[in-house]
Amino acid sequence: MKNTTPHWIAIGLLSAILVAIGFKFVVLGNTAKADDGRTAVLLEPAERQAVLGEMRVLLETTQTIVEALAVNDMAAVDKAARGVGSAAIKTMDFKLRAKLPLEFKKLGFGTHYAFDEIADLAKAGKPVKEVQQKLVATMNNCIACHASYQLPVISPVGG
């Protein structure tokens, strides 16, 4: 019984280290403070390109949805929104996922789920105004994330 104390100290230290590592990887991701006050998410060039490519798809999809809503083509709304729905999350690289801060992932995944909802509303034949309002709310995620994060180009070490 006398010599159990050191074990508890070791367990305590290990737990603290695990919590710190967990905080770093789950909450902060691979980030730094950017010059413009936003948080820079530090990614490899290919990862950065993949995220930006996905962003351009989001913009294009949003335009397609706005256009389809204007002409009451709910099948086109459903198809476009489903394309960027939550199914897209599964294809995300695990290494990249670990570099993204928790808040970034919440906003990002939340946006994909919101597009699922837009597709569901369109499929259920809901009024155009209701779908528009869901799109308005969804686009607040675009604004919030862009206001908080940037993706700087990182020159290779020694380059």
Ligand code: HEC
């Ligand atoms: C989870 C965060 C997040 C969400 C949500 C998000 N974006 Fe982005 N997006 C970013 C970041 C970070 C950048 C890079 C900005 C920078 O480096 O200044 C970016 C860049 C872009 C770009 C530029 C792409 C390029 O080639 O440079 C477009 C277009 C874009 N986003 C559209 C959208 C649209 C439309 C939505 C919503 C439907 C959206 N984004 C939602 C984080 C997000």
